Amino acid sequence: MKxxxxxxxxxxxxxxxxxxxxDPIRIGLMAPLTxxxxxxxxxxxxxxxxxxxxxxxxxxxxxxxxxxxxADDGGDPRTAALAAQRLSTQNILAVIGTxxxxxxxxxxxxxxxxxxxQVANGSTAIRLTEKGNPYFLRTCPRDDEQGLVGFKALKxxxxxxxAILHDNSSYAKGLADETRALLQKDGANIVFxxxxxxxQNDYTAILTRMRAANPDVVFFTGYYGEAGLLLRQKMxxxxxxxxxxxxxxxxPDLVKIAGPTAAAGYRFLSPPVPQDLDTPEAKxxxxxxxxxxxxxxxxxxxxxxxxxxxxITKAIEATDSTDRDKIVAYLKNEMQxxxxxxxxxxxDEKGDRVGDLYxxxxxxxxxxxxxxx
Amino acid sequence: MxxxxxxxxAAFCVxxxxxxxxxxxxxxxxxxxxxxYAILGLSLNIILGHxxxxxxxxxxxxxMGAYTTAIINTTYQIPVLWLMPISGLVAGVLxxxxxxxxxxxxxxxxxxxxxxxxxxxxxALVNNIFGITGGSNGIFGISRPEIFGFRIRRPEHFFFLIxxxxxxxxxxxxxxxxxxxGRALNYLREDETAAEGSGINTAHYKLIAFVVGAxxxxxxxxxxxxxxxxxxxxxxxxxxxxxLFMIVLLGGRGSIPGVILGAFLIAGLPExxxxxxxxxxxxxxxxxxxxxxxxxxxxxxxxPRRYPAPASGGGEGAS
Amino acid sequence: xxxxxxxxTNGLAVGSIYALIALGYTMVYGVxxxxxxxxxxxxxxxxxxxxxxxxxxxxxxFLGPLGVVIVLALMVMGLVAVVGAVLxxxxxxxxxxxxxxxxxxxxxxxxxxxxxxxxxxYGARYKVYPHDILPKxxxxxxxxxxxLVRLLVLLTSVLMMVALYLxxxxxxxxxxxxxxxxxxxxxxxxxxxxxxxxxxxxxxGPALGGAAGLMVxxxxxxxxxxxxxxxxxxxxxxxxxxxxxxxxxxxVGGLLLGVIEAMGAAYLSIAWKDAITFIVLIAILIxxxxxxxxxxxxxxx
Numbered sequence: 001m002k003x004x005x006x007x008x009x010x011x012x013x014x015x016x017x018x019x020x021x022x023d024p025i026r027i028g029l030m031a032p033l034t035x036x037x038x039x040x041x042x043x044x045x046x047x048x049x050x051x052x053x054x055x056x057x058x059x060x061x062x063x064x065x066x067x068x069x070x071a072d073d074g075g076d077p078r079t080a081a082l083a084a085q086r087l088s089t090q091n092i093l094a095v096i097g098t099x100x101x102x103x104x105x106x107x108x109x110x111x112x113x114x115x116x117x118q119v120a121n122g123s124t125a126i127r128l129t130e131k132g133n134p135y136f137l138r139t140c141p142r143d144d145e146q147g148l149v150g151f152k153a154l155k156x157x158x159x160x161x162x163a164i165l166h167d168n169s170s171y172a173k174g175l176a177d178e179t180r181a182l183l184q185k186d187g188a189n190i191v192f193x194x195x196x197x198x199x200q201n202d203y204t205a206i207l208t209r210m211r212a213a214n215p216d217v218v219f220f221t222g223y224y225g226e227a228g229l230l231l232r233q234k235m236x237x238x239x240x241x242x243x244x245x246x247x248x249x250x251x252p253d254l255v256k257i258a259g260p261t262a263a264a265g266y267r268f269l270s271p272p273v274p275q276d277l278d279t280p281e282a283k284x285x286x287x288x289x290x291x292x293x294x295x296x297x298x299x300x301x302x303x304x305x306x307x308x309x310x311x312i313t314k315a316i317e318a319t320d321s322t323d324r325d326k327i328v329a330y331l332k333n334e335m336q337x338x339x340x341x342x343x344x345x346x347x348d349e350k351g352d353r354v355g356d357l358y359x360x361x362x363x364x365x366x367x368x369x370x371x372x373x
Numbered sequence: 374m375x376x377x378x379x380x381x382x383a384a385f386c387v388x389x390x391x392x393x394x395x396x397x398x399x400x401x402x403x404x405x406x407x408x409x410y411a412i413l414g415l416s417l418n419i420i421l422g423h424x425x426x427x428x429x430x431x432x433x434x435x436x437m438g439a440y441t442t443a444i445i446n447t448t449y450q451i452p453v454l455w456l457m458p459i460s461g462l463v464a465g466v467l468x469x470x471x472x473x474x475x476x477x478x479x480x481x482x483x484x485x486x487x488x489x490x491x492x493x494x495x496x497a498l499v500n501n502i503f504g505i506t507g508g509s510n511g512i513f514g515i516s517r518p519e520i521f522g523f524r525i526r527r528p529e530h531f532f533f534l535i536x537x538x539x540x541x542x543x544x545x546x547x548x549x550x551x552x553x554x555g556r557a558l559n560y561l562r563e564d565e566t567a568a569e570g571s572g573i574n575t576a577h578y579k580l581i582a583f584v585v586g587a588x589x590x591x592x593x594x595x596x597x598x599x600x601x602x603x604x605x606x607x608x609x610x611x612x613x614x615x616x617l618f619m620i621v622l623l624g625g626r627g628s629i630p631g632v633i634l635g636a637f638l639i640a641g642l643p644e645x646x647x648x649x650x651x652x653x654x655x656x657x658x659x660x661x662x663x664x665x666x667x668x669x670x671x672x673x674x675x676x677p678r679r680y681p682a683p684a685s686g687g688g689e690g691a692s
Numbered sequence: 693x694x695x696x697x698x699x700x701t702n703g704l705a706v707g708s709i710y711a712l713i714a715l716g717y718t719m720v721y722g723v724x725x726x727x728x729x730x731x732x733x734x735x736x737x738x739x740x741x742x743x744x745x746x747x748x749x750x751x752x753x754f755l756g757p758l759g760v761v762i763v764l765a766l767m768v769m770g771l772v773a774v775v776g777a778v779l780x781x782x783x784x785x786x787x788x789x790x791x792x793x794x795x796x797x798x799x800x801x802x803x804x805x806x807x808x809x810x811x812x813x814y815g816a817r818y819k820v821y822p823h824d825i826l827p828k829x830x831x832x833x834x835x836x837x838x839x840l841v842r843l844l845v846l847l848t849s850v851l852m853m854v855a856l857y858l859x860x861x862x863x864x865x866x867x868x869x870x871x872x873x874x875x876x877x878x879x880x881x882x883x884x885x886x887x888x889x890x891x892x893x894x895x896x897g898p899a900l901g902g903a904a905g906l907m908v909x910x911x912x913x914x915x916x917x918x919x920x921x922x923x924x925x926x927x928x929x930x931x932x933x934x935x936x937x938x939x940x941x942x943x944v945g946g947l948l949l950g951v952i953e954a955m956g957a958a959y960l961s962i963a964w965k966d967a968i969t970f971i972v973l974i975a976i977l978i979x980x981x982x983x984x985x986x987x988x989x990x991x992x993x
Contacts, residue, residue, distance in 0.1 A: 034808065034811075038811060039815075039816035042815065042817075071647065072653065075607065077511070077601060077605050078406070078601065081402070082399070085398050086399040086647065102509070103607075105603045106601055168963060170510045174510070194961065194963055196963075199916065199919060200922065201914065201919070202912065205954040205957040205962075206957055208958065209962065225818050228818075229912060229913075229914060232913065236839045253817065253820065257913055427793075477981065478977060481936055484727070485932040485973070488925070488929075489970030490970075492967065493971065497967065499963075500963050500964060618796075618800075622793050626793070652808070654807075655808035655809055655812060657804060658801045658805030658806075658807075659805050661797060661798070661801030661804065662782070662801040662805065665783075666786045666798065669789070
């Protein structure tokens, strides 16, 4: 009996769901709202919702309001495929997201088949844009580009013995692998290469082992949470080796976790975040964000989701059309140096973001991030 | 009292069979997921429900099946469905090797060992063991299955593949349940010492149950890989094992309809709660507690075994 | 040798936290034979409550470091104990007569519920404890430099373990708990109020978990809503390793687990650390099927 009831319920919910096709332009957001990457997903949601609100308050796109439809991908490919199926049936024009290359990949084919434009924000694996999928773009840089930046920073620093530490997430591993390959080709001496397990709080065993390898510098490609703890525990054991991090450490919470003394002197490579840009768009966004959430935006990935939303709405506005071919053509060919929240945005034919994005940041003695020239 | 169950089951089957013609792609895909979990749940049911082994590492065998399919398919372009028996076999052989030394562990000790098993598997996959698992990026580009030249691609197509396989599973496991083997398993679940005393080689039976469950999970992994075309370690973490564990217990240990209902609840409810966005798992957790409190032995526990009055003496020795 | 000793202290510090959480696990298990999968989340609740109380009352303004920690610990333990008792009343008591795995599902539900409740209340981002509460001194021990706080963490865990052990062995209530652990029905016949005993167990176990949560918050500074899951699993592993249901076993198991992890990371592979730990665990259980200090009875499951 219960099973029948459930099925009736399923069918009922479906009919209600599909009957809602109204006038506003519908844009999807696929984000990890639950699960291990929930902090990224919740930030993505906050930022995209805020931008949509502001856009609608200012009159929408050529007079049409925008509605954001959110689906939780749980940070897992299986749930992501379901989320993508669900969004595909909701009459959306484009979708923003998601975080994690494998998760994005599980949804790519579904959106492609449904003819929905996808703008990924935190999926850096090279192969995603190498498939010739016309409706796929991303606002984040690719692993190979980041690897090059990491390599340059380490080479320019003149370090002799290099330790590389990642966290086995697809992003951090990709960056670590690319950087290592370039360093090895250049004949650098990599004295340590390994992965920590995220969210375990105590990294002293790893630091002790790394210290025994006696590196001049540690390149950590993982996240700010672990980076903060590493810096703090490194100071506790009186180890003074410099740390360089990737863009996943670009988060003000890093300093809160490490403490300003331990964080001072830490450097990382990252696209600029809106806090550092003096464009009117970035300033307006920051004012609005602080006003609504009374906090600083989190990681750069969430802001990149905001940029995804902004380029899509811009393209709809500029082409005054909801024809996806026109929109994609505009994004790939006509949009040049669009003032994004993470610097200027242009896309190439593959849908990758082009341009020299990266900046080097350093944490100063007060615990503030300073962009180095 | 008249037994309405056959009517209910028949109505359920008809409704399910008609579902893809009325539902959109999303809900069909939800049903596909439910079907996959039902197959996995049924395979775990042999181990957990019938043999009573606390096995919380089933995702490991599921992963082995999926990765076997993915690796062979992407390297040698062998059609996916041909790999189904191989996936099952690999998972089964590994289960045999792994389970042998640990099968004598009792209750919670076995539980932690099986948790360890799934964690070791996941870590091995993430660390790209032997350079063949693709690390945390997983393996992509797995080809779609084909049956007699028909390419299975859309959720509606998968629906029939998955639920067809589920139907086969139900049929076979139902037979297994009522076989001498199934009854022996129940005996050692209820009283291992007594079972041992009546001449049942308990370790042997447990091991078979373990391997049968693993083979089936491996084959389910094959379908999963074919459906997703990309697999990553995150899909096979400890949590996935917990979900399977809950499916069996929530529905009713040892009951085939119960496990299928459990799959509907555990894999389906979070989808129904999508409208609650971030709170959906919170509600899901609360409902799980509530369901367990109201149906303490699972929602559809198995009926006690009944045998026709002994017309003739003898019968099978193991009962 | 220095390297070894350093890693040993690293392992012991982590292990003492595992041990503290494992104590709660093992206590509940001892009496109810229930694997309380929500125990790790009670630990996380402790960490979050500690932060809330710390900032809400501004304790640091009128108390020294020791005072802050003690007052905070008492408050957190009290509150988490209440949460634990409510959990028992709502989610476990109705299942007491059912098969023991039924309560496991309920515990999983509770774990999902708590974890997501924390996320919805506090947000998904990391929360950070203030830095200036604990002293930053480093002491030299056998030629190894160890932060003072690490020693305090270890010391606190050992003290709590000893206190708990004495409580169980020497007091009347402790005797009642032991009686209920052996045979609930017989205990009832001897005039022991078993419901009350279970209530007490569900006050003490979660309180210890809450204390561990506060300790992690104060010491590491960083907490997040999923931490309960990871620590809970480690603590369960520790409890099993020592022999579940056995209080000194939980302590030994916890410390040993921490040391195995540190040594795995030190001499083998960091990325494989957790896998190595499980392999060692499995090896130990193959040799000693009921854990290190577990009783070798023909247990009926």
